Amino acid sequence: MPPELNLQISPRTVQQEAVGKLRLAIFSGLFQPGTRLVESQLCAQLGISRPSLREALRSLEAERLIEIIPNRGPSIPSLSWDEAVAIYEVRELLEVEAAGRCAARIPPEQLQALERSLAAFAQAASSNDSMARVTTAAEFYSIILANCGNPVLEELHRGLLARISFFRGRSMSLEGRAEGSLAEMTELYKAIANGDAKAARKAARQHLTRAKAAARKSMDL
Structure with missing residues (x-):
């Protein structure tokens, strides 16, 4: 029984x-x-x-x-641009390194999961579902962080995730930004899929630079 x-x-x-x-x-x-x-x-x-x-x-x-x-x-706190800059600076330190490390070590099944998460973001980017855009983008990066081979780096990033997602939601509220993010994330995925750590770091840095500029613009509106 x-x-x-x-x-x-x-x-x-x-x-x-x-x-x-x-x-x-x-x-x-x-x-x-x-x-x-x-x-x-x-x-x-x-x-x-x-x-x-x-x-x-x-x-x-x-x-x-x-x-x-x-x-x-x-x-809801009114976050300053100085606070936003600090978040993006730390993101660059963590995500650029994670992208390069991930490209060198991600196993095939996790690469497939990354591809599926990119497809989910592509679907969200073409919709008006702002929550889906934020959550699918977070999932894409969580797979990269989980496969970077450094659990401390992943833990530090997880501690910032809520505030990262807050600014991500703000920047993606701009017209055309979700589509821009999709193009940048696709370049990052391709670099990781090719095992090209240098290209992965470059793609991650470019994505963050453009995301930061979009966040700045959204806070000025």
Whole structure:
């Protein structure tokens, strides 16, 4: 007789789902920088209790996607261009090196996964689904980082992922930027597929340079 399986959903699962939904809403631009988040409205929208919401908000605060100010409550921070520059500088240090290392060592099955993620991004780029653009681009880079052969490098990048995705969502809101990203990511994929570490580093650096310029433009609008 098979053992009994406990299918009850735990509050932790509810909290994690709430974090995911709110994170995507921030990335997609549903909540603009400077927007105050009203807890009662969020509870109604998400269908969760206030304690579960507050746990989710604390997680987002740790990712620096929201700020919780005493006597004011949670809001979306207005990130400065200096903060954006710092993020892009660190991205360049991590992603350019990861791309080169990945080109030299990625196994065939992971290269196929990278190709599928690029195809998923291509589909998202041709749609108006801003969330899909952000998540599929993140998946593409997560495969590169996971196959760079340096778990510390991957861990450091993961710690920045939320803020990277925030700026990625901003830059891809510009007309034509998603298509530009697709062309740049395709060049990066080709370099990795060819095992060309030098070309992979060059493609990754070019992509970041153009992404940074797009983010600058989006913050000026």
